[in-house]
Amino acid sequence: xxxxxxxxxxxxxxxxxxxxxxRLDRWQSATGVFLGLFMWAHMLFVSTILISKDFMYxxxxxxxxxxxxxxxxxxxxxxxxxxVFAVFIVHAGLAMRKFPYKWKEYKMLKTHAFALRHGDTNLxxxxxxxxxxxxFLGSVHLYILMSNAxxxxxxxxxxxxxxxxxxxxxLLLLFAVELHGSIGLYRLCMKWGWCNGxxxxxxxxxxxxxxxxxxxxxxxxxxxTLAAYIKIGQEHRSHYGERxxxxxxxxxxxxxxxxxRS
Amino acid sequence: xxxxxxxxxxxxTFEILQYNPSDPESKPHMVTxxxxxxxxxxxxxxLNMIREKFExxxxxxxxxxxxxxxxxxxxxxxxxxxxxRTLTRDYPDGHIQLMPMPSFKLIKDLSVVTGQWMxxxxxxxxxxxxxxxxxxxxxxxxxxxxxxxxxxxxxxxCIECGICVSSCATALMRPDFVGAVGLNRIARFDVDPHDExxxxxxxxLVGDDNGIFGCMTLLGCEDHCPKNLPLQEKIAYMxxxxxxxxxxxxxxxxxVEG
Numbered sequence: 001x002x003x004x005x006x007x008x009x010x011x012x013x014x015x016x017x018x019x020x021x022x023r024l025d026r027w028q029s030a031t032g033v034f035l036g037l038f039m040w041a042h043m044l045f046v047s048t049i050l051i052s053k054d055f056m057y058x059x060x061x062x063x064x065x066x067x068x069x070x071x072x073x074x075x076x077x078x079x080x081x082x083x084v085f086a087v088f089i090v091h092a093g094l095a096m097r098k099f100p101y102k103w104k105e106y107k108m109l110k111t112h113a114f115a116l117r118h119g120d121t122n123l124x125x126x127x128x129x130x131x132x133x134x135x136f137l138g139s140v141h142l143y144i145l146m147s148n149a150x151x152x153x154x155x156x157x158x159x160x161x162x163x164x165x166x167x168x169x170x171l172l173l174l175f176a177v178e179l180h181g182s183i184g185l186y187r188l189c190m191k192w193g194w195c196n197g198x199x200x201x202x203x204x205x206x207x208x209x210x211x212x213x214x215x216x217x218x219x220x221x222x223x224x225t226l227a228a229y230i231k232i233g234q235e236h237r238s239h240y241g242e243r244x245x246x247x248x249x250x251x252x253x254x255x256x257x258x259x260x261r262s
Numbered sequence: 263x264x265x266x267x268x269x270x271x272x273x274x275t276f277e278i279l280q281y282n283p284s285d286p287e288s289k290p291h292m293v294t295x296x297x298x299x300x301x302x303x304x305x306x307x308x309l310n311m312i313r314e315k316f317e318x319x320x321x322x323x324x325x326x327x328x329x330x331x332x333x334x335x336x337x338x339x340x341x342x343x344x345x346x347r348t349l350t351r352d353y354p355d356g357h358i359q360l361m362p363m364p365s366f367k368l369i370k371d372l373s374v375v376t377g378q379w380m381x382x383x384x385x386x387x388x389x390x391x392x393x394x395x396x397x398x399x400x401x402x403x404x405x406x407x408x409x410x411x412x413x414x415x416x417x418x419x420c421i422e423c424g425i426c427v428s429s430c431a432t433a434l435m436r437p438d439f440v441g442a443v444g445l446n447r448i449a450r451f452d453v454d455p456h457d458e459x460x461x462x463x464x465x466x467l468v469g470d471d472n473g474i475f476g477c478m479t480l481l482g483c484e485d486h487c488p489k490n491l492p493l494q495e496k497i498a499y500m501x502x503x504x505x506x507x508x509x510x511x512x513x514x515x516x517x518v519e520g
Binding site: 021192200201 | 429434435475477478480481485492494499501502509510
């Protein structure tokens with residue numbers, strides 16, 4: 001009954017304000033921090049292909065539980081992706097509340113942002129735009145990985161990038177993620193004052209510089225990584241679907257890995 | 263000094279919005295004026311010269327001419343600034359476009375009513391000391407530590423010019439947003455030991471999406487405030503406090519009569 005009263009009258013039965021706006025704000029930030037940090041880690045794991053196919057293979061196996069089981073368990077990957085997907089959806093739902101959702105709001109925002117020429121306002125525009133892009137790009141990527149969790153590896157991933165034609169999506173997603181994530185983490189530090197220290201203005205300058213360095217670093221790493229998968233994908237095209245056999249496992253006669261997979 | 267070509271100032275081009283919303287015949291349009299620059303010219307000086315020479319009807323607001331009263335905020339080439347503190351020499355190409363500040367009610371041309379907006383904000387954040395203490399003016403007041411008093415005075419420097427509102431895309435998109443000026447006011451009373459309000463009390467005033475949680479941290483306020491108030495820091499501080507405000511109510515039993 002109290003909930004119905006609050007719903008219709010906009011206030012709780014004792015006249016106080018709901019704590020829900022505070023909770024939603026905290027969850028928006030918390031999911032953002034998780035996704036931002038996760039994407040940095042994700043990029044580092046994916047980029048292991050730049051070191052060697054074997055290393056990338058070993059990382060893939062680790063996520064399939066190689067440290068616990070002798071058999072690969074892609075279901076661990078599938079469940080992890082499902083969890084990230086859930087956080088992604090919650091974050092999208094909470095963050096989209098900030099979008100300009102009427103033409104009049106959009107017109108005001110666009111006029112203002114172009115006229116003001118203000119760095120952080122422009123960064124927000126980038127964030128809103130890349131956020132919108134990721135509703136679609138991110139969902140496609142997450143669903144494919146969730147339903148094909150067993151097909152991750154030096155050849156399987158490269159085949160997906162090249163032979164299955166996913167590279168344009170990954171290229172767009174790379175820019176969207178890296179811009180959105182680093183801008184978002186910088187904004188969160190500003191929003192909650194986590195890094196203010198004794199001189200908030202000096203801290204902001206440092207943080208903004210760090211933000212740009214991180215953005216450039218991850219974009220470069222991402223482009224190199226994508227190029228590596230494209231190259232392997234092209235070379236492997238005639239053997240599309242074949243899995244990778246790690247060099248190390250082939251030379252060891254008593255390898256604990258019974259079924260060698262990529 | 264002889265009036266030679268060398269002493270002549272450069273020509274400035276002013277593009278100024280002219281519109282009178284109370285006149286049904288009036289249509290918003292830009293009018294261009296060319297004016298010779300004088301040494302140390304501010305927009306206040308330039309606008310008065312334009313009014314004197316070309317447009318006696320031009321409306322704009324000024325009172326103190328020293329960045330204290332907060333009356334002369336306007337959009338100068340898209341940036342909200344106090345016209346009295348803006349020097350024409352800071353515009354190397356000599357082109358200056360003047361628009362009234364958005365989000366406030368337009369009276370005419372460059373003149374807006376910031377007062378109405380500020381009045382609504384002041385009522386919303388209950389911009390006065392809340393205390394149960396009875397004041398006896400015959401007795402000496404309780405002393406306040408100078409550091410604490412300084413902190414309050416620091417935030418009390420706000421002149422309600424409206425520049426934080428006009429530089430904030432959130433405030434422009436969402437007219438009900440309390441704005442940095444309102445959140446700074448909350449922070450000001452929060453630090454003032456005379457005010458007995460608790461975090462939970464402030465939550466009742468700005469604990470929603472039109473209040474503290476509506477702020478998207480675009481930092482337009484922080485970067486444009488002519489009084490250099492620490493707005494990012496204070497809004498972040500209030501956000502941390504209000505986001506974790508205790509839930510004191512909401513669970514009252516509904517009485518069943520009879």
